[in-house]
Amino acid sequence: MVILDGKKISQEIKKEISETVKSIIASGKPAPHLAAILAGNDGASETYVGHKEKDCHEVGFRSTVLRFPDSVSRNELLSEISRLNDSDDITGLIVQLPLPKHISEKEIIEAINPAKDVDGFHPVNVGKMVTGLSAFVSATPYGIIELMKRYAIETAGKNCVVLGRSNIVGRPMANLLSQKAYPGDCTVTVCHSRTKNIREICVNADIIVAALGVPEFLTADMVKEGAVVIDVGITRVKADNKNGFRLVGDVKFDTVSEKASFITPVPGGVGPMTRVALLKNTLKAYEAKKQ
Amino acid sequence: MVILDGKKISQEIKKEISETVKSIIASGKPAPHLAAILAGNDGASETYVGHKEKDCHEVGFRSTVLRFPDSVSRNELLSEISRLNDSDDITGLIVQLPLPKHISEKEIIEAINPAKDVDGFHPVNVGKMVTGLSAFVSATPYGIIELMKRYAIETAGKNCVVLGRSNIVGRPMANLLSQKAYPGDCTVTVCHSRTKNIREICVNADIIVAALGVPEFLTADMVKEGAVVIDVGITRVKADNKNGFRLVGDVKFDTVSEKASFITPVPGGVGPMTRVALLKNTLKAYEAKKQ
Numbered sequence: 001m002v003i004l005d006g007k008k009i010s011q012e013i014k015k016e017i018s019e020t021v022k023s024i025i026a027s028g029k030p031a032p033h034l035a036a037i038l039a040g041n042d043g044a045s046e047t048y049v050g051h052k053e054k055d056c057h058e059v060g061f062r063s064t065v066l067r068f069p070d071s072v073s074r075n076e077l078l079s080e081i082s083r084l085n086d087s088d089d090i091t092g093l094i095v096q097l098p099l100p101k102h103i104s105e106k107e108i109i110e111a112i113n114p115a116k117d118v119d120g121f122h123p124v125n126v127g128k129m130v131t132g133l134s135a136f137v138s139a140t141p142y143g144i145i146e147l148m149k150r151y152a153i154e155t156a157g158k159n160c161v162v163l164g165r166s167n168i169v170g171r172p173m174a175n176l177l178s179q180k181a182y183p184g185d186c187t188v189t190v191c192h193s194r195t196k197n198i199r200e201i202c203v204n205a206d207i208i209v210a211a212l213g214v215p216e217f218l219t220a221d222m223v224k225e226g227a228v229v230i231d232v233g234i235t236r237v238k239a240d241n242k243n244g245f246r247l248v249g250d251v252k253f254d255t256v257s258e259k260a261s262f263i264t265p266v267p268g269g270v271g272p273m274t275r276v277a278l279l280k281n282t283l284k285a286y287e288a289k290k291q
Numbered sequence: 292m293v294i295l296d297g298k299k300i301s302q303e304i305k306k307e308i309s310e311t312v313k314s315i316i317a318s319g320k321p322a323p324h325l326a327a328i329l330a331g332n333d334g335a336s337e338t339y340v341g342h343k344e345k346d347c348h349e350v351g352f353r354s355t356v357l358r359f360p361d362s363v364s365r366n367e368l369l370s371e372i373s374r375l376n377d378s379d380d381i382t383g384l385i386v387q388l389p390l391p392k393h394i395s396e397k398e399i400i401e402a403i404n405p406a407k408d409v410d411g412f413h414p415v416n417v418g419k420m421v422t423g424l425s426a427f428v429s430a431t432p433y434g435i436i437e438l439m440k441r442y443a444i445e446t447a448g449k450n451c452v453v454l455g456r457s458n459i460v461g462r463p464m465a466n467l468l469s470q471k472a473y474p475g476d477c478t479v480t481v482c483h484s485r486t487k488n489i490r491e492i493c494v495n496a497d498i499i500v501a502a503l504g505v506p507e508f509l510t511a512d513m514v515k516e517g518a519v520v521i522d523v524g525i526t527r528v529k530a531d532n533k534n535g536f537r538l539v540g541d542v543k544f545d546t547v548s549e550k551a552s553f554i555t556p557v558p559g560g561v562g563p564m565t566r567v568a569l570l571k572n573t574l575k576a577y578e579a580k581k582q
Contacts, residue, residue, distance in 0.1 A: 123415045165470070180456075187483070190469045191478055192471075
């Protein structure tokens with residue numbers, strides 16, 4: 001059994017990106033610049049945006065966080081987005097979700113210039129991704145695809161089960177892995193809350209992507225010997241340790257790992273790959289703009 | 292066994308649309324207007340555009356076909372699209388594919404105003420459809436969804452197999468049927484040329500959508516008793532009759548129909564529903580514009 005070490009791979013990728021940034025700067029050009037809009041004061045959002053700033057700093061990107069109070073108006077956000085869309089100095093633009101309840105996330109996301117939409121949430125990018133055109137793929141699926149690629153996981157003709165149909169993980173994963181591409185060319189089944197025979201479907205899978213958000217949902221009896229298991233879930237569960245909690249994935253790691261050929265740990269699997277995928281998208285936006 | 296009579300249902304829908312158009316005209320407003328761009332002289336394209344004109348006429352829509360020679364330039368097409376995008380008189384705009392080889396279909400499709408893209412091919416519409424937002428859904432999947440709805444076919448929790456992963460049929464069908472909606476909430480598996488155990492997958496399916504373009508691919512031994520079978524294929528096969536050919540679907544109808552609970556015939560199943568779906572999209576574009 002091989003651990004798909006997202007932490008290690010993400011560090012390798014960050015090193016690659018840093019090298020590219022160094023050569024950009026050496027050629028006299030400004031470094032890529034990621035702008036993040038943060039509205040309200042959700043604790044988790046603060047943490048995520050903090051990580052993104054740190055990651056940018058680590059690879060040599062510039063980053064700017066634009067903070068707005070919870071009471072920010074739709075118009076204020078739209079005019080800020082319009083300014084950032086037009087600014088030559090901004091490479092990529094993300095809006096941290098969730099937004100305050102009175103703001104339509106759909107409208108805000110659709111206002112972002114698709115060429116700067118490094119979160120890959122704009123319908124233009126979703127549509128291009130689904131139809132196999134070049135697009136910004138959202139960070140978690142992009143990170144998983146990259147992780148599979150770096151470990152040269154065989155995918156063509158494999159039976160793949162995606163647990164979960166969310167717009168940010170399950171659905172894009174299913175679309176990507178069924179495409180004529182590598183990683184891809186899988187026979188993909190999407191399971192969700194309405195699926196009746198989930199155990200039976202999983203046990204026939206060569207590859208399982210678990211993205212339900214249900215701690216330790218996938219148990220060893222649901223997994224075929226030699227399956228590849230990708231765990232997207234990450235939930236805090238009370239524990240008798242100094243933090244008072246531990247992080248648990250959608251996969252019961254201790255027993256499933258005994259049957260899997262490859263498996264992602266939680267933490268240290270999909271999480272760091274998601275973080276580095278945003279950096280890769282930002283570099284991609286920078287390079288597309290050059291042309 | 293019930294035949295899913297696309298011909299009959301499409302006539303009912305056309306009647307509904309005609310009634311709406313009559314009340315539009317009675318209120319003193321102009322009828323919806325579909326514009327089609329036809330470049331080159333592909334025989335099949337001529338036929339399809341002819342059908343579209345006839346269908347528009349039948350329900351009281353206005354229709355205009357803009358013909359260009361095979362030698363048309365990219366710029367000519369783009370400027371015509373721009374004119375039609377801006378014209379208040381044009382409700383919906385379609386570009387008949389394939390285009391002459393020197394023209395990028397991708398670029399032309401992306402030039403269409405998404406609010407007039409009644410073929411549902413623009414990435415914005417694909418992205419919205421995939422994420423469950425209101426969108427123009429391309430004609431074949433939209434027609435199938437409507438047919439399932441009119442026959443009140445149960446879909447929630449059903450195992451559905453989609454044979455084929457094309458951007459205009461298989462992929463949208465898979466995305467629609469896995470959504471939290473009716474018809475939808477299916478556990479969907481997408482099979483394609485790289486799928487290894489297609490027979491085994493099909494035999495466990497409650498619903499099969501066959502869109503491979505392989506005549507009589509789906510045989511009775513691949514179908515569970517009571518399955519719902521939707522046949523998207525339509526191929527001309529040589530035959531000893533006055534036409535010299537007959538139309539054959541992806542399903543071996545005579546034997547599969549003995550096991551199916553519901554089945555579409557070829558012709559007269561998905562075909563007429565595809566045609567009427569374009570009209571429904573055009574009416575939808577008209578009504579969205581009113582608001």
